[in-house]
Amino acid sequence: MATQETTRVTASGLARSRARAATRGGPQKQGTFTPYLFMLPYMILFGIFVAAPTISAFWISLHNWDYLLPGKPFTGLDNYIDLFSGSGSAGLFWKSMWATAQFTIYSVPPLVIFPLLVAVVLHQKFPGRNFFRAVYFAPYVLGVAVVGILWRYLLDPTVGVINYYLGLIGLPSDIPWTNGLPWAWIGLVGMTVWWTAGFNAVIYLAGLQGIPRDLYEAARVDGASRWQQFRHVTLPGLRPVTLFVVTVTILASANVFGQPYLVTGQSGAPGNATRTAIMYITGEGLGRFRMGSASAMSILLASILAIIGAFNFRLLGRRND
Amino acid sequence: MAEAAVASRPPGRSTGSRRPLWWLAYAALIVFTAFYVAPFVWMIVTSFKTNAATTAATPTWIPQPFVTEGYSEIANPALDQPVLKWFLNSVISAVGHTLTVLVTASMAAYALARMEFTGKRLMFGLIIATLFIPPIIFLIPNYLIVDTFGWIDTLMAVIVPTAATAFGVFFMRQFFVSLPIELEEAALLDGANHWAIFTRIVLPLSKPALATLAVLSFLNNWNDFLWPLFVLVSGPNLTLPPGLSQLQSSYGTDYAVIMAGGVLASIPVLIIFTVAQRYVIEGVARSGLKG
Numbered sequence: 346m347a348t349q350e351t352t353r354v355t356a357s358g359l360a361r362s363r364a365r366a367a368t369r370g371g372p373q374k375q376g377t378f379t380p381y382l383f384m385l386p387y388m389i390l391f392g393i394f395v396a397a398p399t400i401s402a403f404w405i406s407l408h409n410w411d412y413l414l415p416g417k418p419f420t421g422l423d424n425y426i427d428l429f430s431g432s433g434s435a436g437l438f439w440k441s442m443w444a445t446a447q448f449t450i451y452s453v454p455p456l457v458i459f460p461l462l463v464a465v466v467l468h469q470k471f472p473g474r475n476f477f478r479a480v481y482f483a484p485y486v487l488g489v490a491v492v493g494i495l496w497r498y499l500l501d502p503t504v505g506v507i508n509y510y511l512g513l514i515g516l517p518s519d520i521p522w523t524n525g526l527p528w529a530w531i532g533l534v535g536m537t538v539w540w541t542a543g544f545n546a547v548i549y550l551a552g553l554q555g556i557p558r559d560l561y562e563a564a565r566v567d568g569a570s571r572w573q574q575f576r577h578v579t580l581p582g583l584r585p586v587t588l589f590v591v592t593v594t595i596l597a598s599a600n601v602f603g604q605p606y607l608v609t610g611q612s613g614a615p616g617n618a619t620r621t622a623i624m625y626i627t628g629e630g631l632g633r634f635r636m637g638s639a640s641a642m643s644i645l646l647a648s649i650l651a652i653i654g655a656f657n658f659r660l661l662g663r664r665n666d
Numbered sequence: 667m668a669e670a671a672v673a674s675r676p677p678g679r680s681t682g683s684r685r686p687l688w689w690l691a692y693a694a695l696i697v698f699t700a701f702y703v704a705p706f707v708w709m710i711v712t713s714f715k716t717n718a719a720t721t722a723a724t725p726t727w728i729p730q731p732f733v734t735e736g737y738s739e740i741a742n743p744a745l746d747q748p749v750l751k752w753f754l755n756s757v758i759s760a761v762g763h764t765l766t767v768l769v770t771a772s773m774a775a776y777a778l779a780r781m782e783f784t785g786k787r788l789m790f791g792l793i794i795a796t797l798f799i800p801p802i803i804f805l806i807p808n809y810l811i812v813d814t815f816g817w818i819d820t821l822m823a824v825i826v827p828t829a830a831t832a833f834g835v836f837f838m839r840q841f842f843v844s845l846p847i848e849l850e851e852a853a854l855l856d857g858a859n860h861w862a863i864f865t866r867i868v869l870p871l872s873k874p875a876l877a878t879l880a881v882l883s884f885l886n887n888w889n890d891f892l893w894p895l896f897v898l899v900s901g902p903n904l905t906l907p908p909g910l911s912q913l914q915s916s917y918g919t920d921y922a923v924i925m926a927g928g929v930l931a932s933i934p935v936l937i938i939f940t941v942a943q944r945y946v947i948e949g950v951a952r953s954g955l956k957g
Contacts, residue, residue: 379860383777384789387770387835394830395796398807405806412810471692479943480699484706486939486946488889490907491928494914495709498921504721506708539705544950551951600802603891607911623802623892630806631896640806647800654798 402640410637417637424641434629438642440617441625445646448605448621449598452534456594457587460542464549465579478550482543489540493607496536497523500608524614533604533619540604541597545590552586553579592657599650602627622646706932713737713926720921736926740913747916749927751902752909755821756888756931759905762825763887764880771834771879772872776864778835779842780850790839793832805893812897823897824905828887834879837949841875842868878949881942888935906931 406424410417428435467478484492499505500522512518522532556579564574580587602623605613611628613620626646630639707727712720713736714729740749777783778790808827809818817823845868853863869876891907898904904912906927913927939946 380777380781380783380786383773383781383860383864387774387830388789390766390770390826390830391793391796391832393811394808394827395804395832396792398804398811399796399799401807401810402803405810466695477695477699478947479939480703482947482950483936483939484702486885486889486935487706487932488885488891488907488935490889490891490910491709491931493891494910494924494928495705497914498712498720498925499705499708504919504921506725509725539702547947547950596800600800607914626802627805627892627896631809636806636810643802643805647803650800651798 402644405636406638406640406644408637410635410640412634412636420637424638425645427638428641428645434638437617438622438625438629441613441620441622442646444605444613444617444619445599445601445622447530448533448601448619449595451530452537452598452601453591453594455534455538456541456545456598457591459538460545460590461549461583461587463542463546464553465575467546468550468553478547481546484540484542485544487540489603490607492536492540493603496532496539496604497608500532500536521615523609526615526618529609529614529619533601533608536608537598537601537604541594545594548586548590549583552583555586556582588658592654595653595657596650599646599653709925709928709932712921713929715922717920717922720925721919733922736920736922737930739920739923740926740930746901747909747913748902749906749909749913749930752904752906753930755903756905756907757934759821759824759894760884760887762821763829764883766825766829767831767834767883768876768880770829772838772869772876773864774835775838775842776860776868778839780847780868781860793835797832797836809896818897819899819903821903821905824887824890824894828890828893829883834883837879837952838872838875841872845871874945877942878945878952881938881945882949884938885935885946 407419407421408417409420409423427433428438463481467474467481499507502508502519502521502523502525505522507522508518508520511520520528522528560578560582561574564578569577600623601621605619605621606624609615609619611620611624613624622642623646626639626642629642630636711727711729714732714734716731716733716735719726719729719731739745740747743750774793778786812818812823812827815822817826849867849871850863853867854860858866889907890905891911894905895908895911898908901912910924910927910931913924917923
């Protein structure tokens with residue numbers, strides 16, 4: 346490093362460097378502790394709130410860790426075994442995992458495709474482009490609590506405007522968006538698309554800007570139609586960005602909490618059908634304070650997500666060569 | 667219809683490529699965008715209605731009568747739901763969190779970008795690795811840690827733990843590495859120590875990155891819902907997101923009040939987004955390109 350830095354220094358700096366090196370013994374005169382002092386404030390936070398929790402999550406999951414009881418007996422893998430043997434609340438947990446899987450399966454395709462369309466449109470040159478980009482991104486800065494209370498009102502089966510307008514155009518005006526299936530999923534996915542599509546669109550836009558223009562020119566010279574250009578230049582060019590969007594969206598959807606919590610309620614109407622894994626785990630660990638089993642559930646969920654993430658990178662990365 | 671009006675305008679005023687089809691697409695975009703904005707407009711409109719009007723059989727886009735009852739209700743200091751106190755708590759939390767992130771992340775990132783020391787690779791590797799750990803893992807242990815510190819139901823619980831995110835360090839390190847090193851080396855040769863170089867040369871050169879990180883940290887903290895929902899317990903100590911949830915459950919169908927709370931929670935982030943749009947969008951775009 347020291348030699349590398351010296352080679353990059355400007356000519357005058359280099360001259361001075363030589364002069365000083367003669368008297369002081371080189372430009373690297375940082376104290377031994379200096380780097381650690383710079384690292385210290387962050388590493389304290391990191392150690393306490395990231396590193397220690399990662400380890401203690403496993404430790405807690407090996408105990409019957411009830412926050413409200415004095416003893417927290419070591420129970421080995423019992424919390425995990427219980428989840429797979431179907432005893433106690435395992436059934437409700439797996440039901441919540443299924444709800445999470447459904448939300449992920451329903452929400453990822455629109456969250457990957459619709460923002461791509463938005464990005465392709467906003468990538469064109471037309472008046473007010475930056476304004477439109479801001480509008481599509483804006484819902485994302487609102488936060489899930491605002492979006493949740495707003496959509497709870499919009500989707501209300503009796504006083505919501507969505508049912509009102511559906512009635513006006515001759516469709517059923519009593520659709521149970523907040524407490525019936527499959528309507529609850531459609532409502533939750535719809536509001537999530539509204540909320541986060543702009544985020545994905547901005548990432549796609551950055552990807553589109555990274556595709557060299559000559560590729561389009563070459564395609565046009567070869568007589569490629571607009572669709573062919575999109576299919577053979579744009580999509581391949583966006584592959585790494587798409588990989589990122591798909592992975593981030595799967596992880597975000599699998600962690601869904603606020604939308605159902607605020608729209609279909611804490612118990613996930615109808616009948617726990619939309620109570621997601623994060624809702625169940627928080628209820629188990631921080632509502633009923635059964636932290637041992639909740640930690641085991643967290644680790645199980647996190648492991649599944651890690652596997653999906655790794656699989657994703659392999660799947661999409663493989664076609665990248 | 668706006669669609670027809672726009673479509674009938676003479677095409678190709680500036681370039682010959684603007685055919686009727688182009689105008690039609692542009693009109694469609696405007697209409698679609700109007701639908702996109704409608705939910706947000708509806709929140710604002712509703713907040714100026716009477717509670718009775720918010721559940722009327724025929725909804726209207728212009729409040730009649732136009733009232734500010736929703737706002738005076740949430741501004742009432744004698745209220746069970748002290749929304750203005752929540753607003754203040756959210757400001758303190760978001761500002762405190764942002765400052766913590768800026769100081770700790772930029773210092774660590776500077777060491778990682780510009781210094782050689784034993785354990786550097788290990789530390790950086792560990793920090794980056796945690797970017798891939800689903801945050802649900804931290805939830806219960808961090809609840810217990812925060813409880814040990816006596817921080818449950820205090821703003822410390824929402825300011826500090828989330829500042830440990832690896833994103834800030836990663837983001838600032840990438841920026842520092844991209845800065846030309848010559849100025850720093852010249853200063854080092856002139857006898858300046860690393861602290862002086864960091865505060866007088868590197869940080870002033872890093873204003874765009876710091877602004878981006880500040881805006882993203884502020885928005886994250888302002889909007890954080892799950893964590894404060896569980897670590898903040900009593901009425902006066904909430905931030906706005908868990909507060910809005912409580913407003914929703916205690917006001918039921920008084921949508922004017924609930925939407926007034928929503929508007930209040932949206933104003934700061936929308937102002938920040940309008941003013942610092944470049945930083946927000948660039949920050950998001952850059953985070954994507956990293957992947």
